[in-house]
Amino acid sequence: MRQFTEDTLTDAVVARLARCEDPRFKEVMSALIRHVHAFVREVELGEAEWLAAIQFLTATGQACVGDRQEYILLSDVLGVSMLVDAINHRKPGGATESTVLGPFYAEGAPELPAGADISHGGPGEPTEVRGRVLTPEGKPIAGAVLDVWQTAANALYSTQDPKQDRFNCRGRFRSGADGGFFFRTVKPVSYPVPTDGPVGKILNAMGRHPMRPAHLHFIVSAPGYEPVATHLFVKGDPYLDSDVVFAVKNSLIVDFKPKPDGNTLEATYDFGLKPADRKSAA
Ligand code: BEZ
Numbered sequence: 001m002r003q004f005t006e007d008t009l010t011d012a013v014v015a016r017l018a019r020c021e022d023p024r025f026k027e028v029m030s031a032l033i034r035h036v037h038a039f040v041r042e043v044e045l046g047e048a049e050w051l052a053a054i055q056f057l058t059a060t061g062q063a064c065v066g067d068r069q070e071y072i073l074l075s076d077v078l079g080v081s082m083l084v085d086a087i088n089h090r091k092p093g094g095a096t097e098s099t100v101l102g103p104f105y106a107e108g109a110p111e112l113p114a115g116a117d118i119s120h121g122g123p124g125e126p127t128e129v130r131g132r133v134l135t136p137e138g139k140p141i142a143g144a145v146l147d148v149w150q151t152a153a154n155a156l157y158s159t160q161d162p163k164q165d166r167f168n169c170r171g172r173f174r175s176g177a178d179g180g181f182f183f184r185t186v187k188p189v190s191y192p193v194p195t196d197g198p199v200g201k202i203l204n205a206m207g208r209h210p211m212r213p214a215h216l217h218f219i220v221s222a223p224g225y226e227p228v229a230t231h232l233f234v235k236g237d238p239y240l241d242s243d244v245v246f247a248v249k250n251s252l253i254v255d256f257k258p259k260p261d262g263n264t265l266e267a268t269y270d271f272g273l274k275p276a277d278r279k280s281a282a
């Protein structure tokens, strides 16, 4: 067939994949074409709207410079990242729930001794974070690595702020023989995702705020176990119910309690890792 109508075009485009040799790619592309066509039909997309979408996607790509990844941010604020996470990390009981990695992870943070202060005495409420890394059955995992990062008290990650050292408020800690870990920091603060690019504009146009509830990021890994990328959220934060990237899970909310000395907060959490060969629970 040479000439297509509104009704026959979708099937014709999908049919052009007939000689595609990769079955998974063929499945994904066919579904993508069908869903994009269905969307265009549903909203009866105008030509000016189509052009605005092309310009938005172009600007999003152009904003991906150096440490900045505007496409990941777009996926995050549209809930796509958390949907992918949910589908790919169906955990059995006992394993810590994962959440979005986010665009501010920096590889190569220094390994620090137990008790080190990742904020290096910077401003903020002094906080001690401790806990254990355990198997789903509750046995300690020794030698697990906890890669930790958070914003400084000015609500910026070191990779966003030329005034901070590259690895400020970042560090890697190792669990001891009892699975225990311990480090010092400052209480995380809520912060806005970057709003000076195309994603900020689209959030504003949708009437949405850009805030994330206060949290500490972790990647916890150990040989023979599935690594988990997750957060610990601060109980009581005003944005827990409206996180701009939909990443809050109840099991990850932690009380940052005052210690008896009255000057320091304390947060305690036990991470669970599942063995690498154990398949996701149904
Ligand atoms: C973050 O928590 O660092 C983050 C996650 C998603 C989008 C922006 C920031």
Ligand code: FE
Pocket: 102, 104, 212, 215, 217
């Ligand atoms: Fe964050």
